[in-house]
Amino acid sequence: MNLQQSKDQLLGAYRQMKTIREFEERLHKEIMTGEIAGFTHLYAGQEAVAVGVCEHLDDKDLIVSTHRGHGHCIAKGCDVKGMMAEIYGRATGLGKGKGGSMHIADFEKGMLGANGIVGAGGPLATGAALAAKLDGNKRVAISFGGDGSVNQGAVFEAMNMAVVLDLPVIFVIENNGYSEHTGADYAVGSKDIASRAAAFGMKSLQADGCDYFSVYETMAELLDLAREQGLPSLAEFKTTRYFGHFEGDPQNYRAKDEVARHRAEMDCLKNFRNQADDLNIALAELDDIDKQVLQLIDEAVEAARAAPPADRSEITTDVYINYA
Amino acid sequence: MPVKTYREALNDVLHAEMARDENIFICGEDVSGGAGGSSGEREASGGIFGVSAGLLPKFGDLRVLDTPISENAIVGLAVGASLAGKRGIAEIMFADFLGLALDQAMNQAAKFRYMSGGKAKCPVTIRVPYGAGMNMAAQHSQAMYQIMTSIPGLKIVMPSNPADAKGLLTSAIRDDDPVIFFEHKAMYGRKGEVPEGEYIIPFGEANLLCEGDQASIITIGRMVIFAEKAVAKLQADNIQCDLIDLRTTSPLDEDMILDSVEKTGRVVVVDECPPRCSIASDIAGFIASYGFSSLKAPVAQITAPHAPIPFARELERAYVPGPDRIEEAVRKIITYQ
Numbered sequence: 001m002n003l004q005q006s007k008d009q010l011l012g013a014y015r016q017m018k019t020i021r022e023f024e025e026r027l028h029k030e031i032m033t034g035e036i037a038g039f040t041h042l043y044a045g046q047e048a049v050a051v052g053v054c055e056h057l058d059d060k061d062l063i064v065s066t067h068r069g070h071g072h073c074i075a076k077g078c079d080v081k082g083m084m085a086e087i088y089g090r091a092t093g094l095g096k097g098k099g100g101s102m103h104i105a106d107f108e109k110g111m112l113g114a115n116g117i118v119g120a121g122g123p124l125a126t127g128a129a130l131a132a133k134l135d136g137n138k139r140v141a142i143s144f145g146g147d148g149s150v151n152q153g154a155v156f157e158a159m160n161m162a163v164v165l166d167l168p169v170i171f172v173i174e175n176n177g178y179s180e181h182t183g184a185d186y187a188v189g190s191k192d193i194a195s196r197a198a199a200f201g202m203k204s205l206q207a208d209g210c211d212y213f214s215v216y217e218t219m220a221e222l223l224d225l226a227r228e229q230g231l232p233s234l235a236e237f238k239t240t241r242y243f244g245h246f247e248g249d250p251q252n253y254r255a256k257d258e259v260a261r262h263r264a265e266m267d268c269l270k271n272f273r274n275q276a277d278d279l280n281i282a283l284a285e286l287d288d289i290d291k292q293v294l295q296l297i298d299e300a301v302e303a304a305r306a307a308p309p310a311d312r313s314e315i316t317t318d319v320y321i322n323y324a
Numbered sequence: 325m326p327v328k329t330y331r332e333a334l335n336d337v338l339h340a341e342m343a344r345d346e347n348i349f350i351c352g353e354d355v356s357g358g359a360g361g362s363s364g365e366r367e368a369s370g371g372i373f374g375v376s377a378g379l380l381p382k383f384g385d386l387r388v389l390d391t392p393i394s395e396n397a398i399v400g401l402a403v404g405a406s407l408a409g410k411r412g413i414a415e416i417m418f419a420d421f422l423g424l425a426l427d428q429a430m431n432q433a434a435k436f437r438y439m440s441g442g443k444a445k446c447p448v449t450i451r452v453p454y455g456a457g458m459n460m461a462a463q464h465s466q467a468m469y470q471i472m473t474s475i476p477g478l479k480i481v482m483p484s485n486p487a488d489a490k491g492l493l494t495s496a497i498r499d500d501d502p503v504i505f506f507e508h509k510a511m512y513g514r515k516g517e518v519p520e521g522e523y524i525i526p527f528g529e530a531n532l533l534c535e536g537d538q539a540s541i542i543t544i545g546r547m548v549i550f551a552e553k554a555v556a557k558l559q560a561d562n563i564q565c566d567l568i569d570l571r572t573t574s575p576l577d578e579d580m581i582l583d584s585v586e587k588t589g590r591v592v593v594v595d596e597c598p599p600r601c602s603i604a605s606d607i608a609g610f611i612a613s614y615g616f617s618s619l620k621a622p623v624a625q626i627t628a629p630h631a632p633i634p635f636a637r638e639l640e641r642a643y644v645p646g647p648d649r650i651e652e653a654v655r656k657i658i659t660y661q
Contacts (some may be wrong), residue, residue: 096441103439104411112407113440117431123397124432127404127412134349134410141404153426157397164392165401195391262579318442321500324528324575 016046043071045242048268050075052215062122062128069114084300090307097310119152129169148179163230196235209237325517333486351389351413356380359390383644395424419454419468422483434477457510462632482506486516491525528575536564543594553647589620621660636657
């Protein structure tokens with residue numbers, strides 16, 4: 001456990017993880033009402049990764065996210081109400097209802113977007129890292145991706161490019177065990193994601209993705225490499241997702257008891273609470289945060305429901321900045 | 325005005341713009357060439373067609389980046405950096421290789437601004453040598469601009485002469501939207517007068533190269549040169565045509581097209597692409613929808629055939645639309661009753 005984190009920081013990290021968890025749990029319920037359109041990929045179960053990474057970052061650092069991006073958005077500071085409104089397809093959403101769940105972005109927060117194309121974030125993050133390198137101000141870029149993304153050529157190209165050009169980018173691979181409906185042990189031929197980084201000539205570390213402290217400390221080492229030496233690396237975090245690939249996925253590929261078992265054994269919030277004593281944090285303080293988070297999510301859903309729908313006059317705006 | 329080649333005009337712009345704005349960088353395969361080679365020559369090629377020559381010694385290897393052969397990552401590199409405050413120029417060595425980079429162009433660069441509700445800015449320029457005429461066969465000769473033109477969010481540019489190469493590339497680099505800039509391989513050595521100093525041609529403004537009231541020839545890129553040859557022969561027989569160089573297919577100068585159609589009522593569209601879903605069929609469809617009442621004859625579409633580009637000299641020469649076919653089409657439509 002990292003004692004360099006202040007109590008405020010630790011409480012902040014817990015709040016972020018709890019916010020992501022409740023955001024997703026609530027969405028799972030609301031989606032069943034039929035009020036939310038389209039594809040939604042929930043992040044619950046993986047919260048420690050997004051938060052353990054983003055706790056090291058500020059608004060100048062850049063992240064590129066995935067189709068399962070709500071957690072990264074919240075951890076990087078995107079407005080929760082603006083996100084909820086976007087997922088509801090409202091005019092008040094972060095993308096005015098034009099992007100939806102898979103395309104939430106906030107460039108002022110250094111959040112370069114969730115992304116509907118698995119692996120596309122790798123090349124984008126190397127570009128963001130190049131911008132950081134050219135500016136010479138020790139910014140870093142993070143490419144979030146799942147175990148499925150490591151089988152995409154775009155990610156191989158990006159890893160090699162990052163090594164060849166010496167770019168301060170970290171490929172954060174969240175191995176939740178499934179590439180869509182197919183097991184990672186089947187789809188990753190070598191069954192070993194971290195060793196792929198070594199093949200490209202970059203350092204890699206593996207850690208428990210369901211423990212905030214494990215993620216935070218692993219990232220501290222790799223971020224030092226990126227910020228101080230400008231070098232790329234890869235982190236593989238073993239984690240799980242509490243829901244399907246997308247909402248409505250019957251998850252026939254998972255053993256009947258797997259999710260319940262993982263919820264019991266692989267829970268970053270429980271892990272955090274179990275360590276509260278050692279951290280000099282009272283459980284009552286965490287209970288207070290839980291209440292505040294639930295209220296925030298309630299407000300976000302209510303506000304999204306009450307918000308005006310996306311405006312039809314916006315269909316052809318924002319395609320270009322200028323189009324003669 | 326000084327006379328320069330198309331290649332020199334483009335090279336001048338890269339030098340001038342990179343000197344003007346330190347946020348600009350260029351990346352691609354062999355943009356300088358020589359990295360890691362045994363000769364120690366750090367600028368071994370200056371781009372496979374020489375367009376980026378001299379940039380490395382002047383701007384250094386932080387801003388002039390030789391990359392691995394990884395088209396998707398090359399475009400992604402430029403796009404990601406451009407989202408993060410830079411102004412990236414990526415070179416895709418042959419337009420045919422856009423297939424490898426299509427995701428970053430089509431799903432990423434083209435859509436960020438829209439998906440973010442207007443928050444993103446992605447001022448990237450993707451330079452793409454294109455076109456047939458050098459016997460490079462089916463995978464190194466395609467035009468590809470028709471495919472890219474169909475993608476909302478991208479701007480598509482193809483200069484037909486050295487002056488336009490200068491004016492349009494300057495606009496492309498300074499543009500805040502993603503631009504795919506098509507440079508015809510067979511035109512790099514062509515010479516023409518190029519204005520000195522800053523020279524900017526706005527997008528969406530076609531160039532009316534000559535005027536006449538008997539027919540409208542609408543075309544782009546290298547086909548403009550062939551159309552000019554056809555026009556010279558037609559003029560010798562006192563057949564007068566409007567010749568429109570579209571310069572950009574997205575945005576499209578719809579006003580100039582419709583004004584010309586209204587005047588002549590007879591149209592030949594010339595396109596280097598195969599016929600299906602081509603620029604020719606796009607323009608013909610546009611005219612049929614919005615200029616129908618002016619038409620006195622069917623719109624003639626001069627295109628390549630629905631076939632891959634062949635290798636042998638005789639075959640490629642017959643494949644690419646040439647001056648004779650343009651001339652013949654004009655003679656045919658002006659007598660159509």
